[in-house]
Amino acid sequence: MHQELLDRGFSICEATVAKLMQREGLSASTHRRFRVRTTDSNHSLPVAENTVDREFERGQANDVWVSDLTYIPTGSGWLYLVVIIDLYSRKVVGWSMDVEMTTDVFLSALQMALGRRGEVTGLTHHSDRGSQYCSHAFQLELKKNGIDCSMSRKGNCWDNAVAESFFATLKKELVYRCEYVDQEAARVSVFEYIEVFYNRVRRHSALNGLSPEQYEHAG
Helix, strand or coil: CHHHHHHCCCCCCHHHHHHHHHHCCCCCCCCCCCCCCCCCCCCCCCCCCCCCCCCCCCCCCCCEEEEEEEEEEECCEEEEEEEEEECCCCEEEEEEEECCCCHHHHHHHHHHHHHHHCCCCCCEEEECCCHHHHCHHHHHHHHHCCCEEEECCCCCHHHHHHHHHHHHHHHHHCHHHCCCCCHHHHHHHHHHHHHHHHCCCCCEHHHCCECHHHHHHHC
């Protein structure tokens, strides 16, 4: 009956939707309200210009990588996750997890991406202006590999929207549905999501309905 009403142009209020969902045994996926500060942009380290300038559509692999960090709550404390995403295919080409938010976890993600992609030419790495990305060690690694650096404007998450969108998807589809007893359980779960599901199986509207792996092979 409710489908017939929709087909005839009737609107259904929120209370009615709730009753219908309850009757069908459905529940909404909600966001948990916790917040941890992950970006420390109040530092005196040099900051790069935003050369990517929200141009997120790229015609080839290894043109622009975007990177960001998020946190995952567990029963034994926070687990920090850094990812590097290729804008061409939205594939997570590098990632790293640690119980501390040090420069090492950012470097590990970059080194994984470089190990997987091989020698890159004309590549730009884009991130926020957090102290770990601006650190001497991270900038030296970019320079050593001939990678240009781009950074978002201060306090502007839209400048790194693709990375932000990935984390929103990760949390909605995985993290908010799980209660991790410890950081190791979270590590295994996030690894499986990225490597088994997201990169290889999950379809993207921005990729003509293909997964990142399928899109790269099709190209």
